[in-house]
Amino acid sequence: xxxxxxxxxxxxxxxxxxxxxxxxxxxxxxxxxxxxxxxxxxxxxxxxxxxxxxxxxxxxxxxxxxxxxxxxxxxxxxxxxxxxxxxxxxxxxxxxxxxxxxxxxxxxxxxxxxxxxxxxxxxxxxxxxxxxxxxxxxxxxxxxxxxxxxxxxxxxxxxxxxxxxxxxxxxxxxxxxxxxxxxxxxxxxxxxxxxxxxxxxxxxxxxxxxxxxxxxxxxxxxxxxxxxxxxxxxxxxxxxxxxxxxxxxxxxxxxxxxxxxxxxxxxxxxx
Numbered sequence: 342x343x344x345x346x347x348x349x350x351x352x353x354x355x356x357x358x359x360x361x362x363x364x365x366x367x368x369x370x371x372x373x374x375x376x377x378x379x380x381x382x383x384x385x386x387x388x389x390x391x392x393x394x395x396x397x398x399x400x401x402x403x404x405x406x407x408x409x410x411x412x413x414x415x416x417x418x419x420x421x422x423x424x425x426x427x428x429x430x431x432x433x434x435x436x437x438x439x440x441x442x443x444x445x446x447x448x449x450x451x452x453x454x455x456x457x458x459x460x461x462x463x464x465x466x467x468x469x470x471x472x473x474x475x476x477x478x479x480x481x482x483x484x485x486x487x488x489x490x491x492x493x494x495x496x497x498x499x500x501x502x503x504x505x506x507x508x509x510x511x512x513x514x515x516x517x518x519x520x521x522x523x524x525x526x527x528x529x530x531x532x533x534x535x536x537x538x539x540x541x542x543x544x545x546x547x548x549x550x551x552x553x554x555x556x557x558x559x560x561x562x563x564x565x566x567x568x569x570x571x572x573x574x575x576x577x578x579x580x581x582x583x584x585x586x587x588x589x590x591x592x593x594x595x596x597x598x599x600x601x602x603x604x605x606x607x608x609x610x611x612x
Contacts, residue, residue: 369398371578374413375423376489377516379561380404382536382605388594392585398578404516406488414438414564417571421579423586425534425561426489439564441580443587446595446606447560450493452551453521453538454479454530462530463550470551471501478509480529484520485512489559494532497556521545534559536605543601558611563587 379385380402389400403413407424414422415438422439424430433439452462452470460479462470474481483505484491498505511527513520517537524531525545538549563583568576585591592608599605 369396369575369578371398371400371421371575371582372403372419373400373421373423373579373582374403374405374410374419376407376410376425377404377518378425378488378490378534378537379423381516381518382540382598383600384536384595384598384605387598388586388591391590391594392582395585396578396581400582406484406486406491406516408487408492411438414566417566417574419566420575421563421565421582423561423563424489425559426492427560427562429489429492430562430564434564437567437570440567441583442562442564443583444610445561445563445586446592446608447558447611448535448606449552449559450490450532450557451535451538451549452530453524453533453545453547454550455528456546456548458550460530465551467497467532467551467554467557468501471497471505472503474530475501475503475505478507480524480527481505481510482520482524482527482529482531483510483512484517485514486516488517490517490532490534493557493559497532500556521547539600539603539605560611561606 385402393399403419407426407429410422410424411429411433413419414433430442434442452467460474460477462473465473483494513523517533518541520531521533521538521541525547563586565576565579565583566574568574595606595608
């Protein structure tokens with residue numbers, strides 16, 4: 342009787358172990374830092390699941406500004422970075438923090454503001470638009486977070502010959518979506534990436550007032566963290582993800598991703 346009971350117990354335990362999640366088969370996780378503009382657009386929810394299913398992996402997305410995303414890579418806290426500040430990305434690689442940088446997609450930056458446009462910037466190029474906003478001291482809402490968007494904004498102010506300051510110039514220190522929301526509440530102007538604006542278009546009454554300036558091109562790059570500097574990173578898997586995102590299928594998903602029929606990104610590299 343005892344032998345029979347022991348056999349039943351062993352069979353029960355074997356079945357339990359077979360059906361229960363096992364630490365020996367724990368899900369592989371890949372950590373990627375990216376920008377709030379990418380996360381706020383919703384693109385990752387379309388782009389990553391097919392890759393995760395194919396490779397039985399979970400990609401943990403950490404959405405911060407480009408500056409912080411690159412810092413996470415430099416510290417070895419993530420396996421790859423997906424950002425939009427080409428000069429900062431090239432410096433990241435030159436310093437040995439990252440390898441195998443590839444350009445993935447692009448859109449552009451736009452200046453948005455109230456429909457009544459108190460500074461009268463509509464139709465002007467980016468540099469002239471910022472000058473007019475500063476002259477009128479109309480509220481301007483900046484991310485102020487060293488993100489790719491903030492770096493671009495600072496470059497345009499520099500070209501305009503202006504160092505913005507004063508009560509009219511507000512830095513949120515937050516992501517793109519949150520900054521658009523603050524600009525909406527304040528009925529101010531802000532520089533935004535087109536993808537996030539389109540994703541938030543129904544949540545704001547701000548409109549596009551300045552666009553099409555060649556200086557507002559917004560290119561996204563992806564970089565694997567250098568395994569020679571941080572041996573613990575999952576470099577091979579990071580490269581597999583980079584290859585997937587830049588493959589024909591990955592680029593197709595990016596090109597077909599839309600909000601209300603409008604494409605948020607163009608895959609590939611601008612001509």
